Amino acid sequence: MLDKYDKEILFEYLWKTINFFYGIVILLSILVGIRTLLYLLGGIPEEETSISGTIIVIALIVVYVLFRNLTKPYFMKKMNKS
Numbered sequence: 001m002l003d004k005y006d007k008e009i010l011f012e013y014l015w016k017t018i019n020f021f022y023g024i025v026i027l028l029s030i031l032v033g034i035r036t037l038l039y040l041l042g043g044i045p046e047e048e049t050s051i052s053g054t055i056i057v058i059a060l061i062v063v064y065v066l067f068r069n070l071t072k073p074y075f076m077k078k079m080n081k082s
Helices: 004-040 051-078
Strands: none
Touching: 004 051
């Protein structure tokens, strides 16, 4: 069985993994934002841009950011941090 210290370590590594992917999502959101802005300004032809794909990526980014922010108090409690 895992003792209290092992559980804290497990939750800390899980939280660090979530934050790692959060950083990747932030970079992805910047790239999607730049691409969307270029599309809206006419810098990218319509044939090279999938609006439905862009909407799906934006939705995934929003869901992941919400997931991370909603689970933050839980992980902080499990790691005994304020």
